[in-house]
Structure formats: structure tokens, C-alpha cells
Amino acid sequence: MSKKQHDIIQAEVQKLRLREQRTEVSCGLQRTEPSAEQPTSNPPQRSSHTGQHSLWTGHSRWDSSYSARSCSVPRMQLQKDPLVLHPNPPEKSEALLRKSFLREQQLHLEHARPTVFQAMEPYCNLSFSSCLLPESVISATELELLTQNVVLAHQETCQFRQENLHVLRWETFSTPEMQSFHHKPMDQMWERCVCHVTDAIQYIVEFAKRLSGFMDLNPNDQIVLLKAGAMELLLLRMSRAFNCYNSTVYFEGKYAQLELFHSLGCIDLISAMFDFCHILGVLNLSEHEIAFYSAMTLLDPCRPWLQDKQKVETLHRKLQVAFRHLLRRTHREGIISKLPHKERLSAICQLHLEKLNVFQQMYPGIAWERFPPLYKELFISEPDNS
Ligand code: HC3
Secondary structure, three states, X not given: OOHHHHHHHHHHHHHHHHHHHHHHHHOOOOOOOOOOOOOOOOOOEEOOOOOOEEOOOOOOXXXXXXXXXXXXXXXXXXXXOOOEOOXXXXXXXXXXXXXXXXXXXHHHHXXXXXXXXXXXXXXXXXXOOOOOOXXXXXXXXXXXXXXXXXXXXXXXXXXEOHHHHHHHOOOEOOHHHHHHHHOOOHHHHHHHHHHHHHHHHHHHXXXXXXXXXXXXXXXXXXXXXXXXXXXHHHHHHHHHOEEOOOOEEEEOOEEEEHHHHHHHOOHHHHHHHHHHHHHHHHHOOOHHHHHHHHHHHHOOOOOOOOOOHHHHHHHHHHHHHHHHHHHHHOOOHHHHHHOOOHHHHHHHHHHHHHHHHHHHHHOOOHHHHHOOHHHHHHHOOOOOOO
């Protein structure tokens, strides 16, 4: 690597670090692990007095410790999962990022091709816009840094390592075990699943926070994107934990068939989730691809109520170029046209909200009293006490 290249990289890494430090200081944020034992950073909350979201202040409903404490599902089931991955501390990950980035950069710069900035074909999925991307969208160095950032953010917050899930993928529930799930009262089964879902969403929030640019967005837009994207990202992550050869999903230590969730009383929703995972499962997405797919889904500039749509659009475009570049390098461009349309994802999320509504009508008060704060913050509006 020439001295000039080395200096450029140094400057970029330094810039990235400074930007992260600035964000942490301005938000009063110290990034920590999404473990239930130790609170993560103090994420956004909506003040019940003002109806405004106050970002990362005090103990909020987005705080993982707050959320886990309020969950009455036995902690054993939530926390002692042998597969749960505890991410690297940020300092370590930054060192790793730098090391692997420098190694990659060395390899990459030698073979750099101008194709990154060539025109992009229109994509039908993933909101790839058909516009030409000007070279000014992202420099080669920034592109590499962004790729490393997205991949690391995913790796560190993916909750379960792919190789560990793979080992367990034929471990399914026995008939008596299935029956015991069938006999569970609906409200208890909901509470149990909701707690697992919330736990998984805490990792998704952590993923968002580690994505470069996310913490630079204004608090309103961070909340808008997480509210709109959390369930969608959960579905993408669910596909990693899905065995499409026997249509089972990882749940409480084993792989569960669709029927296991019968007592939830919303098998059409679960079935739609399973179908979605099947479509993705067949594509055999790599961890890098899932990381980019997740980042692009989260940073979707088309979400309603964004205040600074332009800023999200810029981030999204950079991700688009970096993803495209990755696919080109790995000869996987063919997957783009096969990815499910984003309407499919939003339809499942809409169905989830409808089923939640039905549940709330059947069991008034239960969701509000027993579901974790983070889940309520994302999916339930506050009861009107007036
Ligand atoms: C099985 C599960 C969906 C998949 C969830 C996964 C495997 C997703 C990937 C995360 O990294 C880990 C994870 C945790 C929880 C898993 C969910 C628990 C329950 C849910 C069922 C499909 C039921 C969902 C029901 C409802 C109404 C809450 O949406």
C-alpha cells in the first residue's frame, strides 16, 4: 500500500471515530452490549407527559434492561440460550474493523475497478432506484469502510451465530413437546413469544445504533425508522434461523414446526412468516447479504413521517452502491431480482398489527400490563386515559 493510500485510510478511520465519539457525546450515549444483565445505551422514549420522544435519556422503554426486567417469561428461556451470541465490545470491534479493513483495502485497491460507479440497472425489489449514481455518492475508501461497518454491525448483533444454528437445524420438537405447547393458554403463549420477539428486537436496535449514519439522524427519524423497520428486520433475521428443508424455525433451543404456534390463534400470520422465510431460505443469503439487506430495509427513505428524508436517502444510496459492489464481487447479482418485494414484508407486519389488535380485544389490558415496554413502544399505542 502506498503512503498516500495509507494516509487516506487513516484519515477515514479517524473521521469515523470522531463522528462516532461526537454522536455518543451529544446523545449522552455509551454503547454497550445488548445483554439483559447489563443495560444497553439509553434509547429513545416517548415522554408520557409531552407525547414527545426524548432520545436516550434515563431509563427508557427502549432500554434492554428495562424491557427484560418487565418480561415475565422465565429468564432461563430468554437469556440462557446456548446459542446466544454476546457481541464484541465496540472498542474491540473498532480495532477489528480497522485491521480487517486495512487488509481488505490492501487487496482491494490493487484490483480496484471503476465499475462501482457505473450505471445501475433498475431493480424491482428492495427499493433500488433506477437512477445513475454519480461518483460523488461515495468514494472507494468510504465504500469499503461502509461495507465493513454493515457487516460488523450485523455480526456483532446477530444474536445467534449461523454455524451454531446450522448444527442444531435438525433438532426438532417431539410430539409430546408439541402437545404441551398446544395446551398452553393463548395469552401465555402470546406473552412468551412476544418476549422472545422483544429480545430479538433489542439486538436489532443495537444493529441500528452501530450502523454508520444512523445515530447522526435526528431522534424523530431514528424512531420512525425503527418503528417501521423492527419487525421487518426480525423477519429477515428469522430467515437465518429457518430450515427451509423441513419448514422449521429456531425457538427455545430447538427447531419448531408451524403447528407449535397453534395456540397463538393466528396461524395465518405465522404461516405468512414461514412462507417469507422459505423464499429467502431458498436464496441461501450469505451473512454479508443479510447484513446489507437489513441495513437497506432499515434505512428506507420511503417511510412516512421522516423529517429529513434526504439524509436517509443519501445513506440508502451509499448502501445500495456498496451492496451492489459486494454482489458484483461475489457474482451474486442474480439474487436482486429474486428478493421478495418490500410490499410483502410490510403486509406481514400489517398482519402482525391486526393480530395484536385482535389479541388486545380478546384479552383487554393483558398486553399493556404484561408485554415488555419495548414491544409496546413499537407496536401498541398508549391507552387513552381521558
Ligand atoms: C419463532 C419467532 C420468530 C423468529 C424469532 C427469531 C428466531 C428470529 C431471529 C432472532 O435472531 C432470534 C429469534 C427470536 C425469537 C423468534 C420468535 C419467537 C416467536 C416467533 C414466532 C413465529 C411467533 C410470533 C408471534 C407473534 C404474534 C409475537 O408475532
